[in-house]
Amino acid sequence: MITYAEVPDDRITSDYLGERYNIAEAKARVGIHDRFIQFTKHNAIDAPALFDEVWEFYRNVGVTSWQSRGRLSLYGASLYYNPAHDPSMWHLGSFGTPRFSNLPESEYYNAPVQVEKYGGGKADYIDPYAFRKQHPFIAERLPNLRAFFESFNFPVTRVTARTLNGLFNIGGGYHIDSKDTFSIRLNFCLSTNGKFGLSYQNGPVVMFEPGDAHMVCTARHHSAYASERCNFQRTNLIVDVIPWYDYDPILDGWKPNQYFGKIHPYDMVEQGIVTFG
Numbered sequence: 001m002i003t004y005a006e007v008p009d010d011r012i013t014s015d016y017l018g019e020r021y022n023i024a025e026a027k028a029r030v031g032i033h034d035r036f037i038q039f040t041k042h043n044a045i046d047a048p049a050l051f052d053e054v055w056e057f058y059r060n061v062g063v064t065s066w067q068s069r070g071r072l073s074l075y076g077a078s079l080y081y082n083p084a085h086d087p088s089m090w091h092l093g094s095f096g097t098p099r100f101s102n103l104p105e106s107e108y109y110n111a112p113v114q115v116e117k118y119g120g121g122k123a124d125y126i127d128p129y130a131f132r133k134q135h136p137f138i139a140e141r142l143p144n145l146r147a148f149f150e151s152f153n154f155p156v157t158r159v160t161a162r163t164l165n166g167l168f169n170i171g172g173g174y175h176i177d178s179k180d181t182f183s184i185r186l187n188f189c190l191s192t193n194g195k196f197g198l199s200y201q202n203g204p205v206v207m208f209e210p211g212d213a214h215m216v217c218t219a220r221h222h223s224a225y226a227s228e229r230c231n232f233q234r235t236n237l238i239v240d241v242i243p244w245y246d247y248d249p250i251l252d253g254w255k256p257n258q259y260f261g262k263i264h265p266y267d268m269v270e271q272g273i274v275t276f277g
């Protein structure tokens, strides 16, 4: 096991684990898997109940615009946090970063996956595994969200609630979320009016219905999408799932699980090995 405390300050936790456990060889064994359309499941969650609790969270804990942009078109909150951060940061820590706020558009969208160029270690916004604890307000006051997160049979990390304001132009911010296809990012739609979805650059648009679960192909350039400006605010939950490591919350460390190097993370979702709800 490798604990968070052991990860050097200037390293990303998942990169450091990957180096120590030779994930390069494990990835080579299962191969790349980068189809545009990944797993989609309708009626995967109780969208109205989770929607109400997300808005309880916004109202009681706080809400912010995407911190690296500060625009009115996207706001929300981090629902999981890094315990190394001050509690005042817990609902903000993974919701963009002021560190990238002055980057030009041409550099901005790929900065999170270029640690060598833009810096940032394990206490930074760009370290997904570090946002590993559920916000205490959820445990105390939001039973449906709590039960939903605890229903995952793999470690959950860096969860955010994101609300798009349809009054603004949505889309075109094509970016990747990770350097390769070995991260699982699930997108759960809590509310929509039929005009919102996810667009892949030079690829398809996936439209969402409330209750949908969709797995994002994180290494393909993609963007939030709305077919037109509208008087509606769309809310989604974004949940990162760790496919190849067990996480021990007491020791605060990770170790490879039985799927490490055996089956591609996307196949784990498509074959029903990763379950939730």
Ligand SMILES: [Fe+2]
Binding pocket: 175, 176, 177, 222
């Ligand atoms: Fe993304």
